[in-house]
Amino acid sequence: MSPQILTALIAVPLTGGGLAVILGRRSDDAARWVSLLAALLTVALAATLWFGFQETLPAAQGPVLEQRISWIPRYGIEFHLALDGLNLLFVILTACLGTVAVLISWREVTRAVGAHYLCIMATVAGIMGVFLAYDLFLFYFFWELMLVPMYFLIGVWGHERRIAAAIKFMIFTMVSGLLLLVAILTLYYAHGAATGNYTMDYTRLLGTQIGLSTARWIFLGFVAAFAVKLPLFPLHTWLPDAHTEAPTAGSILLAGLLLKTGGYGLIRFAVPLFPDAAASLATPLAVLGVIGIIYGAILAYSQRDLKRMVAYSSVSHMGFVMLAVAVWQITALQGAVMQMLAHGVATGAMFAIAGMIQERLHTRDFSELGGLWSKVPKLSAFALLFVLASVGLPGFGNFVGEFLILLGSFPVTPMLVAGGVLGIVLGTIAMLALMQRTFYGPSRNAAVIADLSPREVLALGILAVAAVVLGLLPQPFLRAAEPSLAGIISQSIPFNPADPEVGLDVLRTAAENTADFSLQPPSDPTGAEIAPASRVPVAESAVGLTGTNPGVTTESSPGSAHAIPASARAGNEETGS
Amino acid sequence: MSGADLWSLAPLIVPALAGTLVMLLGGFNANRRLHHGLAVGALAAALLCVGMAYGTAPRTVTPLLIIDSYALFFLTLIYAATGLLAMFARPYLAVREKDTDAFYALLLFAATGMGVLACSNHFAALFLGLEILTVSLYTLIGYLREDSRSLEAAAKYLVLAALSSSFLLFGIALVYAATGTLLLNPAFRAIADLAPQFGQQAEAAWALAGGIFLFVGFAFKLALVPFHMWSPDVYQGAPAPVTALIATGSKGAVLAVLLRAVGPVGLGEIGGAAGITVLAVLTMFGGNLLALLQDDLKRLLAYSSVAHLGYVMVALLAGGVAGAQAMTFYVLAYVLTTLGAFGVVTILSSESPCEADSLAAYRGIGWRRPWLAATLAVMILSLAGIPPTAGFLAKVAVLGAAIEAGRLGLAIAMALASGVAIYFYLRVIVVMYMQEEEDATEASSLPSSFANAVALLVLVALVIAIGLHPTPWFEAVRVAVATILPA
DSSP: OOTTTHHHHHHHHHHHHHHHHHTTTOOOOHHHHHHHHHHHHHHHHHHHHHHHHTTGGGOOSSSSSEEEEEEEGGGGGEEEEOOOOHHHHHHHHHHHHHHHHHHHHTTOOOSSSSHHHHHHHHHHHHHHHOOOBOOOOHHHHHHHHHHHHHHHHHHHHHOTTTHHHHHHHHHHHHHHHHHHHHHHHHHHHHHHHHHHHOOBHHHHHHOOOOOHHHHHHHHHHHHHHHHHHHOOOTTTTTTHHHHHSHHHHHHHHHHIHHHHHHHHHHHIIIIHHHHHHHHHTTHHHHHHHHHHHHHHHHHTOSBBBBBHHHHHHHHHHHHHHHHHHHHOHHHHHHHHHHHHHHHHHHHHHHHHHHHHHHHHHOBBGGOOOHHHHHHHHHHHHHHHHHHHHHTTTTTTTTHHOOOHHHHHHHHTTTTHHHHHHHHHHHHHHHHHHHHHHHHSSOOOOOOOOOOOOHHHHHHHHHHHHHHHHHOOOHHHHHHHHHHHHHHHHHHHHHSSSSOTTOHHHHHHHHHHHHHHHOOHHHHHHHHTTTTTTHHHHHHHHHHHTTOTTTSGGGOGGGGGGSOHHHHHHHHHHHHHH | HHHHHHHHHHHHHHHHHHHHHHHHTTTOOOOHHHHHHHHHHHHHHHHHHHHHHTTTOOOETTEEEEEEEEHHHHHHHHHHHHHHHHHHHHHHHHHHHHHHHHHHHHHHHHHHHHHHHHHHHHHHOOOOHHHHHHHHHHHHHHTTOOHOOOOOHHHHHHHHHHHHHHHHHHHHHHHHHSSSSOOOHHHHHHHHHHHBBBBTTTHHHHHHHHHHHHHHHHHHHOOOTSOOOOHHHHHHHHHHHHHHHIIIIIIIOOOOOOOHHHTTTTHHHHOOOHHHHHHHHHHHHHHHHHHOOOBHHHHHHHHHHHHHHHHHHHHHHOHHHHHHHHHHHHHHHHHHHHHHHHHHHHHHTSSSSOOOOOOOGGTTHHHHHHHHHHHHHHHHHHHHHHHSHHHHHHHHHHHHHHHHTTOOOHHHHHHHHHHHHHHHHHHHHHHISSOSSSSSOOOOSSEEEEHHHHHHHHHHHHHHHHHHHHHHHHHHHHHHHHHSSSS
């Protein structure tokens, strides 16, 4: 298969968006159709990749398709895109949700339609780039690039407090992004100084040997950017505002795709590049993830606004991804991938439904909703389906994701898994409350409203099918991601745990200069402020990274992991039956 | 001086002669179009001479001036910028019904002054160039005599520029007394040699004091915190095209001579690195934090350029070839971007005699004037350092140079400072695109003058082209820097 198809995945949406603006000057419908066409073409490209690589994916640990063009040779930067099982899944998700976003905003947006579609398509293109980039600079380039159209999407077409939300979103993501940039450059120069090969190439930067204290700082720079996107408690505060104020298409892209770039970045870049640092900081990250699970669920319950409630439930769901990454064990990571795909579908659909309700009733406030089932049965049925998917009912992808994460994490850190289960219960209460407040009970609104149009049925139908397929037939997706994840895990073995201070001169000086700026040295994550009880998992998860995870059957030990552990297989088959 | 020397000096002689010609013509002929044509034509001719001078470079003409590819790089940038803003100035002056002879003559003299700065190899040439530039600027800033803000700005600039010139002059005298040379590089090298002997030798104390005076003089010209007080008032009060000149060409020329003087020696060697580090951090944060409070686009851009000069100082502090290249590349990106931003301000100020400087004047222009607003938006994104623009790569280059030099703290400070800046840059975009306009006036999508539309288009194209395909530009910068700092 021609590697240009990877560039096409980025170029097609971008071209479609450009055409939408040009044609949109004449007619709004032309802008809509050309965007839809571009989105469908992107789906077709993604599908070609999926079916084209069915045979090769399970065997390949590395990329199955690569495109590299020299871009900025002065800095060893290449336009390097690569496809493996992991990012293929996200590419498909991006293509599908892009199409749904186009369909959803068909009638909602009436002002500057062409520009609106340009923003949607440019965001989709940027996200594609983030998932496909194998060059750290290129990755950062797309990482920043996708923010600008999203900012316009929220700020121009959003709801009442859109400007504040847009600015908050941009500042959180840009500031954390700048830290990521400094971290990337530090890694780049450390690698260059050590090997004489100045490159931004991801595969070559893997295994760069950096002293633990420095690596921890760089790792935190990566984590800062990814944790804001994920979002990790307590960096989540931009999310409810941005999701709530964004137009429906913006909310779908945010919840469905942008958050996933955070999880993807952690799995692809942050941990594999700095395995030691990740191991030493695993406990605080896992604890924050579990706090996010519980905190998000509690806050979701107490919201009065439909979109805010879904937004907080996202905080809760994405906490699981952080837990899985902190545990760094193949079953959990497969769960994390499943969780991200399923959450993208289900939450995207919930935001679409919220948008449809808003379009019809001009409110998202629970005090004005209620009793919608009798008025809009089709819409309500879809809502019930996606609420059940969100709470992790067996039969939906979210169940598979959460189950695998908990299963993989339990041997490493049973206490935190217990916390996560508590969060699931709380999240279920919240989502059922949402259902109750919106669709059941007495109607508080006399307005006569129309049920779903065929276009809306199509948009939600795509997502419903996706949610069920992910739940009932997860094996193809798990199998696609597995070799890539195994490869990533096997690359992430700490290089020399016995002697972590193999420093590099350039970074020594760098660290000293940092000290000049009176930045505190990294506080010891296993230090006194962490209770002794939670220190145990640190050691264990660190051990998990070295490949002798005590709790899981030996065939799943990461160094030699090529298959899903038997326990996980069993779990999947149970789900499938 | 031989004929060949004169040919090498042609890039400086052409604008000077043309300025004199415009001034003389003004006595007989008040044809605006003619003055404008002469000025733009002279700058184009000067650019042509720059191109020809590449053949004879490097060439030292008298001990004062050196025409090497470093100087020619900056001459190209300065003349191109001055030429573009001469184009922007035409409708601006026309709508205000001002005489134009003096304006274009002074603009050409200012260009000459900046050119001399870029070529100077000697303190005398440095001072000469600076004075030609600033004396022209005094008058240009106060060109709108009826406007009290313009006059206030001119008075303020006069006092502070004169003060900074006297600092500079005294610094030169002390350095000469200590080192016995007025050639830029030998003088700074001598300071670097003397600095460690502070307390043992009287000359060392003079040299250090001289170095500090010199730096204060430069800091005034570049508006580094805490010597930036003049800059927002002057930016706001000066006519928009003149503001553009102060923000782009004059900063670029001063930075060119600063890098030529200090770059080969290294700031660290001179012994001022710690102090200048503090100054750079203050400048980055000060500029960006103060910009948060502004409701006037020209003032906002003034504080933003204060902050950008702070980033340039980071590159200078990083030092070495990488630092010098990053600094030169940053100046290139900054000049093009700032010129584009002020170009839009100038064009919007050309539609009525009042200056389009308050942010309220930009409300809703995103939908009313899509092309102009898109131009300004691209420039703002470039200033904020967001891809795919030149400003982004420039920021990466500076951060990279700082990290490579082991100045990680400085790099983090710069990253955080540009994080602060995101807020006020976004405010401009919010005003343009996200706030409803109060009174919808008639929609006219293109700038009034075709030439200006093309000029803006070229700037946008350059800013994005550098952001997407920087290799030829990196190469040009590498060649330029190699002449002052052999790798």
